Amino acid sequence: MSEERFGEFVLVRRHGPVAELVMDRPKAMNAVSTEMARSLSAACTALAGDPDARVVVLTSSHERAFCVGADLKERNSFSDADLRRQRPVTRGAYTGVLELPMPTVAAVHGFALGGGFELALSCDLIVADRTAVVGLPEVSVGVIPGGGGTQLLPRRVGAARAAELIFSARRVEAAEAAELGLVDQLVEEGRDREEALALAARIAGNSPVGLRAAKRALRLGHGLDLRAGLEVEDAAWRTVAFSADRAEGVAAFNEKRKPEWPGE
Numbered sequence: 001m002s003e004e005r006f007g008e009f010v011l012v013r014r015h016g017p018v019a020e021l022v023m024d025r026p027k028a029m030n031a032v033s034t035e036m037a038r039s040l041s042a043a044c045t046a047l048a049g050d051p052d053a054r055v056v057v058l059t060s061s062h063e064r065a066f067c068v069g070a071d072l073k074e075r076n077s078f079s080d081a082d083l084r085r086q087r088p089v090t091r092g093a094y095t096g097v098l099e100l101p102m103p104t105v106a107a108v109h110g111f112a113l114g115g116g117f118e119l120a121l122s123c124d125l126i127v128a129d130r131t132a133v134v135g136l137p138e139v140s141v142g143v144i145p146g147g148g149g150t151q152l153l154p155r156r157v158g159a160a161r162a163a164e165l166i167f168s169a170r171r172v173e174a175a176e177a178a179e180l181g182l183v184d185q186l187v188e189e190g191r192d193r194e195e196a197l198a199l200a201a202r203i204a205g206n207s208p209v210g211l212r213a214a215k216r217a218l219r220l221g222h223g224l225d226l227r228a229g230l231e232v233e234d235a236a237w238r239t240v241a242f243s244a245d246r247a248e249g250v251a252a253f254n255e256k257r258k259p260e261w262p263g264e
Contacts, residue, residue: 004046007039011061012047017054017204018197019047021097023119024061031071032115034086037093044096051263054208055200056100058123059107059193066106066132069114072141087146090115094147098122101212103203107196108132108183113171118147120183121156124215127199128183129192132174140169155222157181208263209245213237 009025106120108128154162178186217236221229244262252259
């Protein structure tokens with residue numbers, strides 16, 4: 001297993017074809033400061049351009065928190081001009097995770113609040129343990145979810161449910177979060193990272209070309225009418241139909257062996 005650090009607060013660990021993107025600011029429960037946002041963005045840029053990274057798992061080094069959101073202590077000292085300057089930096093962290101071209105899995109335990117939950121929502125799948133507490137409490141401190149929450153949450157749970165959660169600013173514990181679809185898989189306490197990495201490893205056994213194309217079709221087709229969505233799907237299909245991965249997949253199936261994906 002290799003490791004690469006991006007700044008002081010972000011670490012990327014390699015588990016074969018699975019890349020673990022670790023938020024590593026334990027003294028602040030991974031509160032997203034300007035520096036941490038820059039590091040997340042840089043790590044995502046590196047991962048997006050890495051053909052060996054087939055799946056990314058977003059994890060936390062803190063025992064009791066995934067991420068508590070924006071660093072409000074830092075923001076307390078900001079002038080309006082400081083806040084305007086910070087906005088594209090912090091936005092880059094959230095969009096960096098959201099726009100990763102490969103499948104992504106968040107491993108959530110403890111608090112995932114505000115921007116912390118938005119980072120999880122930016123992933124394709126969320127695995128949470130029974131200590132997880134999620135929510136978007138931004139209106140309780142005079143702002144709105146600004147890391148994608150107002151757009152990503154209704155896509156998960158519907159407009160009315162998202163409105164209730166955002167307007168009430170309430171925290172949702174693990175069992176209810178699973179029931180409402182705020183997380184996808186609920187696991188025993190302390191097993192979120194292990195189960196998320198195991199899920200990622202299963203996903204990574206599939207064609208990297210196919211995985212990226214499927215994600216692209218899922219993302220671009222969401223919200224379109226059926227006819228337009230099927231055109232998105234067809235375009236994605238055409239990018240894989242004549243690939244080396246497709247040829248290997250068909251050959252391996254017919255030869256009753258495990259595929260060795262070229263990744264192209």
